[in-house]
Amino acid sequence: MTMTARMVTCLLVWAAALLPMVAGVRACAADDDAAAKKADGWLAAMTLDEKIGQMTQVDFKAFKDLGDITRLSLGSVLCGGNSDPDDITPAGWAKAQDDCQALALKARLKIPLIFGVDAVHGHNNVDGAVIFPHNVGLGASRDPSVVEKAARVTALEMVGTGIRWAFAPCVAVARNERWGRTYESFGERPELAAELGPAAVRGLQGDSLAAADSVLACVKHFVGDGGTTNGVDQGNTECDEAALRQIHLPGYVASIKQGAGSIMASYSSWNGKKLHGHKYLVTDLLKGELGFGGFVVSDWAGVDQLSPDFKAAIDQSINAGVDMVMIPNGPGQKNNYVEFIDKLKELVNEGKVPASRIDDAVRRILLIKARMNLADHPYSDPALKAKVGSAEHREVARDCVRKTLVLLKNDRKVLPLSKSIKKLVVAGPAANDIGIQCGGWTIAWQGKAGDVIHGGTTVLAALKEALGPGVEVVHSADGSGAAGADAAVVVIGERPYAEMFGDRRGGKDLGLPADDLAALKKVREAGIPVATVVFSGRPVLLGPVLESSDAILAAWLPGTEGRGIADVLLGDYKPTAKLPHTWPRSMEQIPCNPEDGAASEALFPFGFGLSY
Known part of the structure; x- marks a missing residue:
């Protein structure tokens, strides 16, 4: 079946979902004039170096000098895997975020950074935080209100530590229990992802991204990660486009309609081509057909997997539509963030990555930051920090548990x-x-x-x-x-x-x-x-x-x-x-x-x- 024929086959299936989504995007855009003006103002004032800095997300433990946040105008910091601050109490996490943010605000344009963590079942790397059931249990509840309440408490505990970006929800549709990430999926059916994914987005982002207690959702991992052959992690999803759309896409369609502001690319491949370099799926389908207006972030060193030549890998990923690149390595290590910045700048100067692609990526990132009012609420909230692990939050989790x-x-x-x-x-x-x-x-x-x-x-x-x-x-x-x-x-x-x-x-x-x-x-x-x-x-x-x-x-x-x-x-x-x-x-x-x-x-x- 040709690509055109496959898309026609799916057209009627998606029309009902896409039309209200597009209407929602237009309505949202009408409400975001101030944010758009702020983002455009930042963009117009930026040098190429500052733009590339915004596209760079560095792991907290990769820094030899935190001053690089200021010097390179970095757009984001994450703590991923085991790269936590030495002090993992709420106070320790808040200090780590606040210290990074203070350095970002010393840069020329004073654009706040956004700090991201894998808060996938509560603020789960914080000692004393409330830990909720993993998604497989929430999927058993079949109850969007349960998912939303869990995500809302997670957001409040995150904001207490100043962190405003959760790499969640995962809307993978796990099709083989051999897969070690099965518990991150709501279940084996696309309807569960389509119903519960948006509930998690609502809980994290709240009624408005502009609210001081809103946390940016990151829907992941785009797309098909739960369908890899034999359940191999980071493997190959082998199916035609109609099946990809029918099984693995509904969670994204529904989450975008809900207003999800970021999406993470998958390590996995679709019929042999890795998602981090898949222009048709990331740009044509996600940003074009589905109208996703947020930004796409890579997974942990996911860009590196495209080619042994790091510069070629950067070329593929950025031109495919990845807007922000997650880099776990520091200076002196393989494929580090300084090398990423230098090589991306070379690619732009050589005309291999169009300046328009850089501007599109940076504007998407800046627009989300402007919509979140990060400049007005850059630091941790002491009142919410005191509520991390509170009896009130634990009662919400208790109710979630019994319903799963x-x-x-x-x-x-x-x-x-x-x-x-x-x-x-x-x-x-x-x-x-x-x-x-x-x-x-x-x-x-x-x-x-x-x-x-x-x-x-x-x-x-x-x-x-x-x-x-x-x-x-x-x-x-x-x-x-x-x-x-x-x-x-x-x-x-x-x-x-x-x-x-x-x-x-x-x-x-x-x-x-x-x-x-x-x-x-x-x-x-x-x-x-x-x-x-x-x-x-x-x-x-x-x-x-x-x-x-x-x-x-x-x-x-x-x-x-x-x-x-x-x-x-x-x-x-x-x-x-x-x-x-x-x-x-x-x-x-x-x-x-x-x-x-x-x-x-x-x-x-x-x-x-x-x-x-």
Whole structure:
């Protein structure tokens, strides 16, 4: 099928969405005259060096001298992966942002920078912040208001530290559970991304980007990252354009209509061509057909992957439509930010990157900064900083948690547990482990088991609190000592991981750790009712778990508020969530989407979920 024919095939599908979107863009433009004038004024006064500086985003730990922010008129700073400030308390993060901002405002034109972080389930690299369920759990809620509330609290905690740009939401449609980023997706169906992505944008950006408590959303990763062959991270999505549009594009169409101000390009490829250099998708489709008026940022060193020749890679990416380039390396390292600036300037002077392309990229960035009123609110907000991790914010997260839990099995009506029982065993390695409960992208890039964050409540602590001193609650990580108890709650799960390291390929399966299964088996042998809580970023293999459990609660990666799990276990909230993924019986059934033949033989179908 030719490109023209494929586009005609999709035209009627998108017409209804595009027309109101275009109308919305026009209405928004009418309200943004002041911001446009400010952006145009900045642009008219800028030298080429200053323009390229605005297109450069440098990782905080890449600086040898923070004074480069002033000297090079840099437009953005990020903390990505594990490149956090040494002090990761709210005060430490606020100081890092405020120090960078003060240097930006010393430059000739005093254009504020925008500081970005991967706040993907709360302000998740800040010690003491509230950590929300990852997107896979929010997808199970099927509730846009839940997603919006989580994003709004995240925005408030970010603004408290002065940070106004979240690299979220991820609207990937995860089609293969081997993918280590499955939990960053709302689910396997495009409708979930199209409904919940805009809700996250609303929560982050609020009613207006101009508000002092607004945070710029960054919808990612454009486009098709969840559909790579065999679920390989940064891999190749192999499909025709009609399928790309039908499955992977709806989340972007809806998020743009909602007013998302930035979009991140994907590491992945579409039919062999990397997205960071894909002019048709980034410029023609995203900016042209879809009318996206914000700016496109690269992923972490994503431009580098286009060519071993860094200058050629810059040429490809900027001409493809990438507006801001994320650079993790400092002077003296491979492909550093000084080299990027020098080589992009060379490309402009050689006529390989048109001056008009530079002006378009810079104007997009400046327009967002002007719309955000960054110049009027450049620093952290002490009042909001004091509310990071507050009881009020934790109650929002608690409500989110209980609305994301999927009841998969409940034989003999073991759940809800009676609050009048005499003795409850709470077993399993994850029962009292906040790190496992939160998963990846929590303090550390890959996450970490153990006491990684201050604040929050484990399942064990939540059950003890809810049941009170009248019930004997016994903790047993390995499952021993369960005999004679009235019931047991066994908490098991995947160990924390994030992108790349979470992929399951080369013979690796989605089975749970041996220690967890051994603990569950030991409790089962005690002959008491067993309710199992499973922490996972995707459907995992449940064979032994099914055999050893009377009840199973899929809790995903719920974050810091274990009280939400206790609410469901004890019947204070009846389960309402439904599976955002078809749940396979075995690895042989993956991929296991509703369109795949294997789905009919799945363990649980998409949308499954019991209640009391």
